[in-house]
Amino acid sequence: MPRDKCPRGPRCDVGQPWAVSLSEPVPFGQSRAVGIGSTDGIGTLLSAVMHRFLVIALGLIGVFSDSYAQSVSVQEVAADRRLWPVQVTVRVPVKVATLVAGKPTGSIEVPAGRLFRVVRVEPTRLLLDFSGSQAVVSPSDTDLLELATARKAQLAAAPPPATPAPATPRPVAAPPSLQQGVIAKAIASDLVALDGDQVKPVPGAALDPVKYYAFYFSASWCGPCRRFTPQLAAFYRELKPKHPEFELVFVSSDRSEPEMERYMKEAGMPWPALEFRSIRSNRTVTKHAGPGIPCLVLVDADGKVLSHSYDGETYVGPSKVVKDIAQLLQKKS
Structure with missing residues (x-):
């Protein structure tokens, strides 16, 4: 050319x-x-x-x-509940327990590719729920990070929230007594309870006579929890008037404070609850949580475990703890 x-x-x-x-x-x-x-x-x-x-x-x-x-790390997701997805896809087969009336009767293998509900995200493991049965898997065996990364980008793109009107401050609960044990000192300033149709702080002095605590780890989205809670409430209403030395405390696994308070109202919970904003930071309580819910744990005033819904990694259920509470208090009376 x-x-x-x-x-x-x-x-x-x-x-x-x-x-x-x-x-x-x-x-x-x-x-x-x-x-x-x-x-x-x-x-x-x-x-x-x-x-x-x-x-x-x-x-x-x-x-x-x-x-x-x-992109996000598992540690970042564990620390920020806003990044927790409702469900994840598990890429490997997972064995889960089969439950009848809250008690394990065997196990089944859930094939890879199935959706599991997220219960809790921890730095090294993921606690999941499949049709009421609990499972523990590695985050790398799920699409957790992909979903959390997408959620982080969504939050970053969202317009900043409008400045809310100044909220009416909640009354501060009375400080705990100096004679109270380890558990009371860890929770007395962070307890709330239903008062009619409102959730209000519980005075710290209310724990003065308490020697035994049952922590009830539960959530509104958990089917087995919703079935067990009415039984536990009936047990509590009958037991508590006779035994002021015992108290049950609800520790929510819900995703927000409104969800937690709605669950308390719908279930008519007669016991106090750990305030939602204090749950993650209160290791004195949360260290007793099992891999799944519903989980009931009985401890003494200084936090010594007396009965647990898990025997090691085996789920024995909260009903066993209810029986242990009844037997313990009967012996002490």
Whole structure:
């Protein structure tokens, strides 16, 4: 092909390697395109190709950099409940217990690819629920991080919330007595309870006579919990008036304070609850939680475990703890 011609005619648009003839002068300080037939022309063409490649490569690097910046770690997800998905897909087969009336009767293997409800996210494990049965899996065996990363991006793109009107401060509960044990001192300032249709703080002095505590780990979204809670409430209403030395405390696994308070009202919970905002930070209580719910744990005033819904990693159920509470208090009376 002649140097002064190209498929688009004798003169091409500015920017093409053959746009002007080598014989045309170019003012000092300005660039010019050169003929493709010359050595300079080939170099210029290669430079253009490399430039385009560099632009594309930098664009891809930017995309991957943005994706990396938005990705999350399991530790970050565990620390921020806003990133917890409602369900995850488990990529490996998982064995779960089969339950009848809250008691394990065997086990089944759930095939890979099934959805599990998220109960709790921890830095090294994921606690899940499948049709009322609990399972513990590695976060890497699920799509947790993909879902959490998408949720983080969604939160980042959301407009900032409007500044709320100043809330009416809640009354502060009375401080616990100096004679109270480890458990009372850890929870007395953070207890709330139903008072009619409102949730109000519980005075710390209410725990002065208490020597035994039952922590009830439960949630509104948990089917087995909803079936067991009425039985536990009936037991509590009969037992509590006779035994002021005993108290039961609800520890919610709900995702928000409104969900927790709605559950308390719907179930008519007659016992106090650990205030929602204090649950995650109260290791004195949460260290007793089992891998799944419903979970009932009986401890003494200093936190010594007397009965638990889990025997090691085996789920024996909360009904066993209810019987142990009754037997213990009967012996002490």
